[in-house]
Amino acid sequence: MERSRGVKPHAVVVPSVGQGHINGAMLLSRSLATIGFDVSFVYFSTYYGKLREINRLVLPDPDLRGRIHVQVLEDAFEPGDFEKLIFTSPAMKENLFDFILGEQRKSVRRPTCLISDIFAPWTLEVAQRACIPRIEFSTSNAMFYVFITNLVHLYSEGIFPEKGSPTKWRTENPLMLNHIRGLPPFSSEIMPQELRFNDASHPFVKFFNEVESCSKYSERLLIHSLTDLEPNAFKALEVQGIKAYGVGPLPNPTNKPSSEQAECISWLDSQSDHSVIYVAFGSLATLSVEEMQEVAMGLEGSGCPFLWVIVNDPQTQEELPQMLPEGFLERTKDRALIIRWAPQLEVLSHRAIGGFLSHCGWNSTLESLGKGVPMLCCPLRAEQRLNCHYICEEWSAGLEMMRTDTGGLEKDFVETGVRALLHGDQGLKARENAQRILRLIEQCHKEGGKSAASLQRFYDDMRALCSMSEGD
Template sequence: MEQTPVAHVLIFPFPAQGHVNSMLKLAELLCFSGLYVTFLNTKHYHKRLLRFTDAETRFESFPKFRFQTITDGLPDDHSRSVSYIKDLITGIESVQPAFRELMISNNLNSDNWPPVTCTIIDGLIAFFMDVSKELGIPSISFRTTSACYLWSCFCYQNLTEAGEFPFADNDMDKLISCVPGMQGFLRRRDLPSFYRIKELNDPFLKLAVTQTINSTRASATILNTFEDLEGPILSEMRPHFPKIYTLGPLHAHLSSRRTNSFAPSDSSNSLWEVDRSCMTWLDSQPLKSVVYVSFGSIALMTRNEMLEFWHGLVNSGKRFLWVIRPDSVKDNDQKSQIPTELTEGTKDRGYMVGWCPQEQVLVHPAVGGFLTHSGWNSTLESIIAGLPMVCWPVMGDQQINSRFVSQVWKIGLDMKDVCDRLTVEKMVNDLMENKRDELARSMDEISQMAKKSVSEGGTSWCNLEELIEDIKSMKLQV
């Protein structure tokens, strides 16, 4: 009897911390199902993954999993910082011929591995799906952002046809009327950051819109969200997108499948060196007394913005744990003096590190609130931890995420487009005292819904089961 081909998934993320992190979690979830999984990473980011994490040893427990690498199209000495994101995009776009060669070579079929029967490609690099299509391999788009962000990108044509974009004046509080499901609360300033440009041919605007449209040509779309959180927006999207699988929050889904609990693992997918000394410091702090501050893996701030945040945190009188990446301050002069009141205030109540184990920090009993850039991974991690947020969005999807956090879900406060010490001080005090109970009630309700979604029988749990069965059936289409 002829043997049935075996399902083999190739996963390819955009080379950035948040993208690699969430797609590795998806890879591990698929490994539990017994699928063959190849994770294709760029050589530069794979070296960092091996250097700073236990990913290699962690995945050794899955005999049907392997890492593969590909160039990112940039020279070895390139910094690959967010300041050069245009280079990153241009570089990875140039890799399409190398990707095609990899897909048709025997490298992916060697060592008794079956041929690739399905690709899951980051929607930010949806142009790689053209290669899959050419080779007759079904391709699924994975979007690491929120559904509300994706929908606002998809509605670009609505905005231009209605004359709502480009903006005719500087009134950033003017309501946007032509993004279905968001009328009445979405302002200009809440649209993704690239909508603030004046030129329609801006490369970042074109990338976001084009790749969103390209994603709709996939066999299906995977989103790291859950139905109870973004159901109304998902309902708007479904007539326009291929089948949508909501599997999130992925980090909690993975914990649920691993150990039947939501406690974060000690394992990490960080591309930065983790400083765990902050956990010891947190152990010595009172219950719910610490504000955790982190602006993610790529967001940048000016030195003046850093000092305003620092003054606001110290002046609030609250304890704080602040993650400041070595490359996070754009114009930082290491020789410039830090005001004495900041160093003294931090000595008394603060702790600062270059990077930390965020999932563990958020669930630590000493942490009572999160001052965040509103990246989607951070937002979902805060929801699972049940921690209300103050949002200071910087770029991309963060602006619209923060509006939903504050106005729709009511689990945080929005501080976008403002950065002065008085506002920081007020927002921190509102988060930790004045509005604490009100925010906590909303957050507790949504946090419980999130946990239910990734528990056995929940919507995200069942959607993953359906995705796996659909991937198995895709082998028949090759």
């Protein structure tokens, strides 16, 4: 329920690069605005232009635009430097500081806090200069945050970098990590290879060490997860003295689909209940042409209807016929729909969807299980193997697709996995468990739910801080 009395707390929200990070930050902004915050949502110019160009710009709904103010700041990067935005430029720091300073000079809407994606550690310096608390926001799960905050220890103790080959998908004797307070031992294989096999001087490892270092100076941690899904990880955060709030899965409104998207819903309307496998590998996880062809042949061999989202890769600009096996589109036209984009929530909500073949990005994981849809897991990068571990081993809400020794995709693995998920006993059990998680998620933002309570506690904390500032 929105609080209307007194001065509202004002949060400046800074996402990191990547569609999932930006979407998560906007979902948080929506929830904060709904309970009474004023929100300034900061885009930087390079990714603002990039996202607008590919029609993936996240903006607040019309009814929230008076409470969520989108601010575009210059970052001084060249257009080709888009990928470098995970780091920073001097202009980003100065322009964000100047924006906050300008807001502080106003009699109303003075910023109460800076809410920063954990992968924007450079915002700590800005928050300290502006004398406002930095609140961390993780768009991933709690377990990955625990791992990040122990990374320096793993390197200092000589546990990382690991011995062995980083090209191996599985090892016969995986390294068991039993060095993290509050967590039971777990295999290092579920963590990103870039953090397991590179030495401490590698830029990727140094960046994560900076993330860990900045976490020590942040006032609160908001995690896009639910404590009941990750009890061990949230307990470990508590043991380590980190004040963490599980605020997820954040409510995600559905929008009226475009004409292309409406076509996909109409196509689903013509399919039988739980008969279709939905295939999508996220906005960043593009497959090679060879991998695409293996997936295509596996889907064809499964004999199951499928809805496949193939995101346009601006680097190749290849057309679908060149990316797929010869004759594939013609052979599968009676039981397949292949499109460039889909309204994922609406698709996952549809009665025809029987499973989701996914890269296991955290947002996609929450969206799938939030609709009770079991998953066929094909993790590709980042923390996706950890998400896969949760889905298949901890929650038994999906099946992990087999891979080659080097993690490659083969048509037989795809075919077997799709059939098992849609028609096998394991798939039926996964659906039952996905439905159980759906019921858990449905409760979390209702009155008295744990995520709703966490958001309210955060509001109360910031409201008290706001009142203290007004009294100064």
